[in-house]
Amino acid sequence: ILNIGQFTDIALDINNRSGENGVSYENTIKTLYIDNIKYNNVLIGNQSLHYKYLGDFGRVTANEGNKINGKLVYDIVKSGEIDLTEPKMYANASNPIVLEYVNANLKTNEIISDTNAEVVYDGSLLKSTNIPLDKMKCTLSFTIHIINYYNQEYRATAYIDIPIINTINNTTIYDGRLEKVLENTNLIRFFRIK
Template sequence: MKRISKKISKNSVYKIQTKHDKAILIGLILVLLGLISLYVVLISQSSARSSYANELVDIANQDKNPIFKIEKIILHSSADAIDNSDNQDLKDLSVCQYTDIAIYINNTSTIKELTNENTIQSLTIDQISLENSSNRGKRNLNYKLPYNFGKFRLLTENSSGKIDFNILRNNQDYESNSYAGPTFCTDCSVPITLGYVNQDIIEHYSVKGDSNQISFNGKILENANIPLADLETTIKFRINITSNAGKKYSYYVHTSIPLKGQTTGIYSGYVMSINQNPGSFFEVE
């Protein structure tokens, strides 16, 4: 068999070599771009971590000498019922559970005298969340008149998910205010009072037998066979304040409604809990 040989020209070798060099160059460029992108990502992450760490340090420093801090949170839980029967004969009751919340702000732990730095210009509550694994009832959180604390009252539905407070600044404001709407004092001399109501947990509940045996408090929950697990609710919201110096502060409240105490529970009528010194407000931009 005759061998066929083909002579490769120098130009062909040069073209092949050129293509090979271009491929290597493109590969190196892609690798370099990848390394640059990775470097940028790492620098961004490092910067973000550093920024976050600095924020934590700032918050920690504020915690050492907070202008505003939560002195205590008092919660009072009980229950009641609304009689919808025509003859008020307790044959058509809507059973409700409620928890009242009083939040006391300490503004003189760092600055003893009242100044623009530790008095309130504005106060709002937002990011309200009512977490409950049961779908029983209609839950609502809103402002409650301070002199109704511990008493069952239906509340205006909070459809906006926000509570804006009117700030009383002087004696004239105190004397002319009816406290009908959300109200707070610039010197933090009164607590923030809120109410949580779970309405219509059971509708059309009828009292059987002697109506004198019914109690319009937490005992009605047991009488109506409402398990505590259906009532367990976690309340979350953010308190935002602006001082008269123009600085802004926030505090996140995260609490469960009390249903059991050390010696008693809501089935006994009512239950209270007091959380002392839960935390401090942190300054925000």
């Protein structure tokens, strides 16, 4: 008997243009936090967003200790080694924001017919439950706040369609791994609000 869920890992790079303009008080992070988390258009399951260690990217963790309850505040580190198992960000934004979207309990107490086979988390369990893809569809949104060393505040709202279908190669999350890379740097734009 299993509870069936879905997860998606998200990595966001912040381009502070330090490669073009050098590092300054204006493009160095003093404070970084995420809030205003919303799950839009999803019809089933229990949605949550978690901080994720980059070394676990692509693996199901759904660590309850990393679940974001309202607000995720990053510790900002100027230089040196940092422990990325906790939410930390280099002041020059050289490491990504890494998050895990979890949609738990899409189906609960699902009985697996072949009890001798090893359970493989490759999409086949999800497919065997006959949950329609459109019921798992979700647009995740959250606000990223950055304050620099001049105490100027910048804000961006991220809207991320959780991928369930890859129209390029006609695969779905039922096939297991589904990867979507968004390289358009204008998808999430920061605006100065203070």
